[in-house]
Amino acid sequence: MEVTVLIVEQAPGSSTRALLLNASLEPLCVVGLNRAVVLVMTGKAVVVEAAGVMHSARSSVPVPVVLSLTRYVHVPPRRPAPPTRRAVLARDDHRCAYCGGGADTVDHVLPRSRGGRHEWTNVVAACVRCNHRKADRLLHEIGWELGFTPRAPRWSLAVAGATARPEPAWSRYLAA
Numbered sequence: 001m002e003v004t005v006l007i008v009e010q011a012p013g014s015s016t017r018a019l020l021l022n023a024s025l026e027p028l029c030v031v032g033l034n035r036a037v038v039l040v041m042t043g044k045a046v047v048v049e050a051a052g053v054m055h056s057a058r059s060s061v062p063v064p065v066v067l068s069l070t071r072y073v074h075v076p077p078r079r080p081a082p083p084t085r086r087a088v089l090a091r092d093d094h095r096c097a098y099c100g101g102g103a104d105t106v107d108h109v110l111p112r113s114r115g116g117r118h119e120w121t122n123v124v125a126a127c128v129r130c131n132h133r134k135a136d137r138l139l140h141e142i143g144w145e146l147g148f149t150p151r152a153p154r155w156s157l158a159v160a161g162a163t164a165r166p167e168p169a170w171s172r173y174l175a176a
Contacts, residue, residue, distance in 0.1 A: 018064040019170045021048065023072040027173055036064040045069050049169050065169045080152050083123045091153045092125035097146055098134070101127050109146065111136040120152035 018036035020028045039045035040061060050062035088106045096103040103125035110116030113136045166174060
């Protein structure tokens, strides 16, 4: 068994993760640096954006930041990501839906005690003060209004943005 030692020369601030795109350039997932290099070396993917070079005794490979599969992979439709506290706060940019201040909790627009469901269209970010003041009442009962309609976020925000901070180089591929 032959062992290859790679010496990595990365750009400052670059990561050990890479965004994997389908052949159609739609985002699929985030992979580790080792998996990304294996995909490139086996010809299953090509580097779209790189941040430095990896050297071994016999070859050099760019350090992938964004890579694309060479063949299209059919991906079945994804279920919507659940509205976790972290994901809701990320969707609403950590701003209270009621007063616009900093949010640190979530609130059900139609309270669960009144039949509201825990779904993207019924959950918003809220500060503790507004969440406590609203309690289990409806917005029209206290004279409040939402400045926006809550919606499920794009897949890229729900998965890449909420679970792991996306790299700046990925923004062009995650937007859409």
